[in-house]
Amino acid sequence: MAQSRRMIVLRAVIEDYIRSQEPVGSSSLTKHHDLGVSSATVRNDMAALEDEGYLIQPHTSAGRIPTEQGYRYFVDRLSTVVPLTQAQRRGIGRFLQGSISLQDTLQRAARLLANITGQVAVVSSPALSKTTLRHVELVPIAMSTVLAVIITDTGSVAQHTLDVPAMPERETVSAFSNRVNDQCVGLSLAKAAEQVRQLVKRPDMTDVQRLATVLAQAFESMAEDETAGDLYMAGTSRLAHRRSIVDLAPLFDALEEQVVLMKLMSSLSEENSGVGVAIGSETHTPGLMHSAVVTSGYGHSSNDLRGDVQTQRQGTGTQNALAGSDQPVAFVGSIGPTHMDYSTTMAAVRAVARYLTVLVSHDSYGAYDADEQGGGS
Structure with missing residues (x-):
C-alpha cells in the first residue's frame, strides 16, 4: 500500500469531517472522492491510519474522525x-x-x-513596547505641570502629566519639544528615553533637565509595557x-x-x-x-x-x-x-x-x- 495514497485518504477524511462533522466511512469516501481504489482498500487504509494515530473510531461499526495528529499532518x-x-x-x-x-x-x-x-x-x-515614536507634544498646562502627548507609529496616543517644579519658559519648552522630535522620531520608546537623557548632557540644555528627566521616565514606563x-x-x-x-x-x-x-x-x-x-x-x-x-x-x-x-x-x-x-x-x-x-x-x-x-x-x-x-x- 502506497504511503502517499494513505495520506490522500486521510486528507479526504478530514475534508469530509470538517464539512459534515459526522464520522466518515469508507463507502462515503469512495462515493465522494475519486480515489481510484475499492471501498475495501480504502477501509484498510483507514484502519492503518487509525493504527498510526491519525484517525480514531468513536463507536464500533461507525466511521472514523481525525485525531489531533491527523489535523496537524493536514495543516502542515x-x-x-x-x-x-x-x-x-x-x-x-x-x-x-x-x-x-x-x-x-x-x-x-x-x-x-x-x-x-x-x-x-x-x-x-x-504593544507599546514594540512601537516607535512618531511625535511628542509638550504643552505647559500649569505653573509646574507639562502635558506630554506621545504618539506612536501605530497611532496609539498616550498622555502623561509631567511634574516640573522649575518650569522653563514656554518658548524653551517648545524648542525642547522640537529637539526631541528631531532626535527621537523613529526610535523605540526605550531608545528615545536614552536619547533624551543624552540630550540634556549638553551645556545648552540645562534649563530643561528636570523636564527631560520626567519625559524620559514617561518613555521608559511605556517601553516597559510588555502587554499587547x-x-x-x-x-x-x-x-x-x-x-x-x-x-x-x-x-x-x-x-x-x-x-x-x-x-x-x-x-x-x-x-x-x-x-x-x-x-x-x-x-x-x-x-x-x-x-x-x-x-x-x-x-x-x-x-x-x-x-x-x-x-x-x-x-x-x-x-x-x-x-x-x-x-x-x-x-x-x-x-x-x-x-x-x-x-x-x-x-x-x-x-x-x-x-x-x-x-x-x-x-x-x-x-x-x-x-x-x-x-x-
Whole structure:
C-alpha cells in the first residue's frame, strides 16, 4: 500500500469531517472522492491510519474522525492557503472603511473576522513596547505641570502629566519639544528615553533637565509595557448557538483568561512569520484542548503585500513565510473547534492581518483600497 495514497485518504477524511462533522466511512469516501481504489482498500487504509494515530473510531461499526495528529499532518501539508475571493476582499475593504481611530479599526476587524469564520475572533492592540515614536507634544498646562502627548507609529496616543517644579519658559519648552522630535522620531520608546537623557548632557540644555528627566521616565514606563494592550473579541455568542454550553464551558473559561490568551497568541504569531496554527494540546491551555488557534501578527511589515505566500512547516507549526517582515506589534486570530475549516480560517486571518498592517503602518483608517493593494490577501 502506497504511503502517499494513505495520506490522500486521510486528507479526504478530514475534508469530509470538517464539512459534515459526522464520522466518515469508507463507502462515503469512495462515493465522494475519486480515489481510484475499492471501498475495501480504502477501509484498510483507514484502519492503518487509525493504527498510526491519525484517525480514531468513536463507536464500533461507525466511521472514523481525525485525531489531533491527523489535523496537524493536514495543516502542515496545506501547500497553499487559498486566497479569499475578490468579493470577500472587497467586503473587507468596505467594512474597514470609515474607521475613525485605531480602536474602531480593531473592533471592526474582530467583528469582520468572526463573520467570515463563524468562530471567535481576537484582535490585540499594538504593544507599546514594540512601537516607535512618531511625535511628542509638550504643552505647559500649569505653573509646574507639562502635558506630554506621545504618539506612536501605530497611532496609539498616550498622555502623561509631567511634574516640573522649575518650569522653563514656554518658548524653551517648545524648542525642547522640537529637539526631541528631531532626535527621537523613529526610535523605540526605550531608545528615545536614552536619547533624551543624552540630550540634556549638553551645556545648552540645562534649563530643561528636570523636564527631560520626567519625559524620559514617561518613555521608559511605556517601553516597559510588555502587554499587547487592549483585546478586542467577537463571535462568542454565535459559537454558543452552534454548540452546547456544556461543550463550550472550558473554551469560555479560557477566553476569560485574557492574559493567558494574549501570551499564547502573541507567542504563536511571533514564532511564525505568517500564519501560525496551534491545535489542541499544542496550545498548552486546558480550556483549548478541543480547540484550534489560528493567528498572525500585524504591523511593522516590510514585505511586499502583493507577494505570494509560501507555506512552510517548522516544528509543530505552519507558517506562511513573508520574506523580510519584521516582528509584529500585535496579532489577529481565530479560535474554533479542531474540526474548523483550516484553509478558510487561515486565509481570513492572513487577509485581515495584511489589511491591519497597511492601515496601522500608514495611520490611514478608512482609506485602504483592496484593489489598489493587489487584493490584500
